[in-house]
Amino acid sequence: MRFARRLDLVPPYLFAELERKIEEKRRAGVDVISLGIGDPDLPTPEPVIRALQAAAADATTHQYPTNRGLESFRDAVAAFYSERFGVGIDPATEVVPVLGGKEGVAHIAFACLDPGDVALAPEPGYPPYTSGPLFAGAEVHYLPLRAENAFMPELEGVPSDVAGRANLLFLNYPNNPTGAVVAPGFFERAVEFARATDLIVVHDNAYSEVAFEGYEPPSLLATEGAKDVGVEIFSLSKGWNMTGWRVGWVAGNAEVVEQFRRLKTNLDSGMFEAVQLAGVAALTEARSFPAEMSAIYRRRRDLMIEALAGIGLPAEPPQATPYIWARVPDGHTSETFTELVLEEAGVVVSPGPSFGPSGEGYVRVSLTVADERLEEAASRIATSLRVGARA
Numbered sequence: 001m002r003f004a005r006r007l008d009l010v011p012p013y014l015f016a017e018l019e020r021k022i023e024e025k026r027r028a029g030v031d032v033i034s035l036g037i038g039d040p041d042l043p044t045p046e047p048v049i050r051a052l053q054a055a056a057a058d059a060t061t062h063q064y065p066t067n068r069g070l071e072s073f074r075d076a077v078a079a080f081y082s083e084r085f086g087v088g089i090d091p092a093t094e095v096v097p098v099l100g101g102k103e104g105v106a107h108i109a110f111a112c113l114d115p116g117d118v119a120l121a122p123e124p125g126y127p128p129y130t131s132g133p134l135f136a137g138a139e140v141h142y143l144p145l146r147a148e149n150a151f152m153p154e155l156e157g158v159p160s161d162v163a164g165r166a167n168l169l170f171l172n173y174p175n176n177p178t179g180a181v182v183a184p185g186f187f188e189r190a191v192e193f194a195r196a197t198d199l200i201v202v203h204d205n206a207y208s209e210v211a212f213e214g215y216e217p218p219s220l221l222a223t224e225g226a227k228d229v230g231v232e233i234f235s236l237s238k239g240w241n242m243t244g245w246r247v248g249w250v251a252g253n254a255e256v257v258e259q260f261r262r263l264k265t266n267l268d269s270g271m272f273e274a275v276q277l278a279g280v281a282a283l284t285e286a287r288s289f290p291a292e293m294s295a296i297y298r299r300r301r302d303l304m305i306e307a308l309a310g311i312g313l314p315a316e317p318p319q320a321t322p323y324i325w326a327r328v329p330d331g332h333t334s335e336t337f338t339e340l341v342l343e344e345a346g347v348v349v350s351p352g353p354s355f356g357p358s359g360e361g362y363v364r365v366s367l368t369v370a371d372e373r374l375e376e377a378a379s380r381i382a383t384s385l386r387v388g389a390r391a
């Protein structure tokens with residue numbers, strides 16, 4: 001059999017490889033603690049589950065949904081954006097449901113990019129910022145995120161010939177994997193850049209509801225002029241422990257929303273209406289749930305930061321996201337450190353370069369496991385470092 005060459009354009013999906021390694025270790029009897037994947041360990045809030053149960057029992061939800069989404073879903077999104085971000089969204093034209101943020105990221109590239117076009121993508125970054133554009137036949141120009149720039153990309157540094165061909169700019173704050181939050185004035189600069197360069201900005205806002213110590217991550221759409229140049233992708237996955245449910249939306253510029261929806265009418269038949277109604281419950285009855293989860297992640301963050309510092313791995317406590325972006329010890333690369341903790345401690349962390357070359361020297365530690373397991377992981381890493389030092 002012969003398969004499409006586009007499948008070879010991207011390396012194996014990062015977490016597919018991690019999952020394979022975890023499975024291998026588990027089969028060998030190792031009690032693996034995975035801090036590799038950002039998949040919340042705690043259940044979806046009760047009101048959301050109850051809403052799904054009730055809606056699934058109602059036969060009116062059983063037929064094909066529309067790609068437009070239920071009016072009640074779009075209204076709930078608009079009300080949430082208004083209350084949470086101070087952003088007005090027209091539910092009729094400025095929002096469309098997506099089957100998780102990942103689908104939104106990948107498919108928006110298909111709606112915005114032709115072969116020969118360029119997508120500007122942060123690096124290290126979420127892998128679909130690469131696979132979406134490449135599958136669409138476009139090129140990716142990476143924007144390195146470095147500690148010395150507070151993990152903000154240098155938009156001014158994009159070469160003019162690249163900027164001339166660029167039609168899409170991906171941004172993501174709070175950021176995966178670095179945990180960085182947007183610097184004051186950066187969204188304004190991004191909107192200005194998009195205007196000057198005549199491109200579409202897509203802000204991936206997957207993590208705004210996981211934030212600590214009173215910090216409230218903003219929406220790109222709250223920036224003046226943002227809706228003229230772009231959209232935001234939002235997901236219920238992280239804030240509401242709903243990764244398995246596949247609920248998100250694209251909101252913002254009506255033309256982008258319309259073209260994206262046009263693409264999607266050819267690719268899928270929308271989101272199960274019972275799931276949309278569960279999404280409404282998340283945004284209304286379970287509106288305060290992300291704050292409760294953030295309190296849990298904050299406790300875990302502090303616990304892990306302290307444990308890492310204790311073993312000579314100082315890391316900045318992030319203001320948002322369930323991730324710690326930690327430097328590896330001297331004498332290690334991201335890969336040797338990841339191998340060491342997997343082999344000697346049975347702990348999985350994500351090597352920084354799996355998110356892009358600028359991730360070298362870092363690993364990402366996910367806080368999506370119970371406190372006891374985090375403590376156990378930290379103590380096993382400490383032991384493995386002592387073993388590693390003796391070896």
Ligand SMILES: Cc1ncc(COP(=O)(O)O)c(C=O)c1O
Pocket residue numbers: 038099100101102103105126172176204206234235236237243247248
């Ligand atoms: C930066 C970023 N964007 C989007 C997503 C997608 O989440 P989902 O498809 O579950 O909405 C993730 C998930 O890890 C992510 O890290």
